Amino acid sequence: MDVTQEWDRAAEAWTAFVRTGKDYYRDELNNPAMFDMLGSISGCKILDAACGEGYNTRIMAQKGAKITGVDFSPAMISLALQEEEREPLEIEYMVGDVCNLDMVREHTFDIVTCFMALQDIEFYAQAIQELWRVLIVKGRFVAVIPHPCFEKRIRNGEIVGGWEFADSASHHESPLYCKVDHYFETSSYPIQWRMARLDQHFATTSFHRTLTEYFDAFSAAGFLVSRLKEPRPRSPIHPHLTLELRIPQSLLIEAVKL
Numbered sequence: 001m002d003v004t005q006e007w008d009r010a011a012e013a014w015t016a017f018v019r020t021g022k023d024y025y026r027d028e029l030n031n032p033a034m035f036d037m038l039g040s041i042s043g044c045k046i047l048d049a050a051c052g053e054g055y056n057t058r059i060m061a062q063k064g065a066k067i068t069g070v071d072f073s074p075a076m077i078s079l080a081l082q083e084e085e086r087e088p089l090e091i092e093y094m095v096g097d098v099c100n101l102d103m104v105r106e107h108t109f110d111i112v113t114c115f116m117a118l119q120d121i122e123f124y125a126q127a128i129q130e131l132w133r134v135l136i137v138k139g140r141f142v143a144v145i146p147h148p149c150f151e152k153r154i155r156n157g158e159i160v161g162g163w164e165f166a167d168s169a170s171h172h173e174s175p176l177y178c179k180v181d182h183y184f185e186t187s188s189y190p191i192q193w194r195m196a197r198l199d200q201h202f203a204t205t206s207f208h209r210t211l212t213e214y215f216d217a218f219s220a221a222g223f224l225v226s227r228l229k230e231p232r233p234r235s236p237i238h239p240h241l242t243l244e245l246r247i248p249q250s251l252l253i254e255a256v257k258l
């Protein structure tokens with residue numbers, strides 16, 4: 001399993017998906033919640049950890065942040081740099097592993113963001129510790145992850161998390177309930193990206209952890225978890241986000257460096 005290679009292969013399809021407004025979970029649910037939590041960021045030095053092709057990095061630059069983006073995927077950073085060349089926003093991009101940012105001095109950033117990526121990092125506790133190092137004292141780490149309680153998961157080929165439908169129902173009908181099983185088993189699991197919204201299908205690897213494991217990793221690194229938020233759809237509600245009125249799709253974590 002090489003998660004970097006998986007995202008390198010997915011880079012073109014993912015970039016087309018994000019930049020054409022097809023990622024409504026980001027645009028209509030998670031980004032509004034994250035930017036509300038961040039507040040004013042004008043003049044702040046921000047590290048966008050696991051920035052991908054730079055979609056959120058550019059938004060933060062447009063909001064006045066002095067921003068650096070880092071990602072382990074050379075293909076993603078290449079696409080981010082192409083967009084920076086097309087529309088310069090004074091963003092610095094780096095290829096790097098957030099578990100080992102030896103090119104960054106300690107106490108460099110006011111804020112670290114990590115959008116829908118911490119769950120894709122195998123050594124997540126090491127990453128959290130390293131991101132603590134590059135933050136100033138009382139700096140903030142804002143992470144967005146799939147909600148560990150309700151994420152769609154596969155274990156030994158069996159779906160153990162996600163919406164359950166009646167046997168005769170199509171997935172266009174309302175599901176009966178959200179299945180949660182084997183929650184305490186920390187494991188990797190495959191994600192098959194096969195939505196019709198994608199120009200090309202691909203597969204990646206993610207890692208399930210419990211809320212306790214995430215909390216303990218932040219605490220052990222020297223953070224105080226200051227806020228949690230479970231985003232809900234805004235009004236008017238996007239037609240594909242009605243299920244998120246029943247159960248949260250994601251979790252926002254704000255942690256402050258002590």
